[in-house]
Amino acid sequence: MSERRLRVDPIACTAHGLCAELLPELIDLDEWGYPVLTAPVPRRLAAAAARAVANCPTLALRLERT
């Protein structure tokens, strides 16, 4: 099965921080409020990751299959 990975478009991201609230297991915020990602998404968090992606106000968060 293909692996899913999180990726952020660093230009589009404006540090709303919603992703870290919705997916604290994989996303931390740095001291300036920008997400630090643990890229590979384990299966059990796939739905939560999809929700974080869908709720990003600037559509900066992506979920990619590799």
Place this chain on the structure above:
Amino acid sequence: MIGPQQEATLAGVARLLSAPTEHGPGLAAHRAHFGPLPAPGEAGLIDPVTRSGLRGRGGAGFPTGRKIAAVAAAGGRPVVVANGCAGEPVSGKDHVLLELAPHLVLDGALAVATSLGADEVLLCVHRGDPIAPSLRVAVAERGEEGRAARLVEIPGRYAASEESALVNFINTGTARPTAKPPRPYERGVGGRPTMIANVETLAHVALVARYGADWFRAVGTADSPGTTLVTVGGAVAYPGVLEVALGTTLGEILELAGGRTGPVGALLVGGLGGGWLPAEPGAAVRLDHADLRKAGAALGVGTVLAMPAGVCGVTETARIASYLAAESARQCGPCMFGLPAVAADLWSLSGAAGDPMTIMRRLRRRLGLLPGRGACGHPDGFARFVRGALDTFADDFRGHAHGRPCPGDGRAWLRLPASGDSTPAGWR
């Protein structure tokens, strides 16, 4: 007059800069010296350039043959962009090459264009570059070769000559980097696959097209074949641009530039995105991608700057870090906020403002938050530069932390341009 270039010629490594300067850089003199540019064989340029082992001379050192192949594989009608912007303020080699051998660069760009079936060739330099008018003449001299070639002038910012920034400027008029993917070889100028190469890289391609891969590999190292242009500066007798065989040691390069004018503390190699090496054992390191990386620096844009022993590494690092922070395109958070924060930490260490252990811990944590988190490599190069400084100037940093007298004489060493206009207008 025996200058650095003549000495390099005597050492038998002049290729790009081998044409006698008294005949000028015109097309007729160029053809008389180098001979006609052969049409690429049926297999095109990908095979000879790949076998030559040529790696890009714009900083990243990516294998040029693979890059041409990637553009060819992307399909469609590609565009060729020759990058002569020399975004690194400490590098002068692209400028010298464009002044002395503009037609060698255009040969390479046109040969790549022929091989790829590209109908458009763009030569990019920084806006207001004094060589722009003579380049416009050189480009016009090649007009009859059936490809639309033109000169493009790019805003004079450090990050404006990054590949995606060049493409963005040509497409939209704003020279800020864009997010990847897509990379320019997939989708670049006008949405077409775009081959972007540094002007020196293209000049080497022009020589490989004429004389072949084996000729190219006859000098240099296995990892980094051929010759390369280096900008030598700082505490040497004849600062300037030289052509040397890759594999030449940094110490030999200082000798070719007339030797050291005094005790040297450290070497800044590969531009501001490269790294620092202590003068000893740094002088014994060879100019080679693998060797320099192993030593903690990078070949980058091929600069070798000798910092005099009396200069404080802490303050100098803080100055350069502030310059690089101001050159951020301010699009990506970690670059926009992280670079000024690290620069401020360095100034705090320099001025002993606060507990040095606390500041150093914070600085190292912040450095870890930069690589891979921007749309371009600017934060990565910045982090490499500062990390290298922490190692190379460990004694200076310890001295400042313990309140010992600073070894520097208080004077700024490296000359940096004034930072450009950081508003959006500065990128247009």
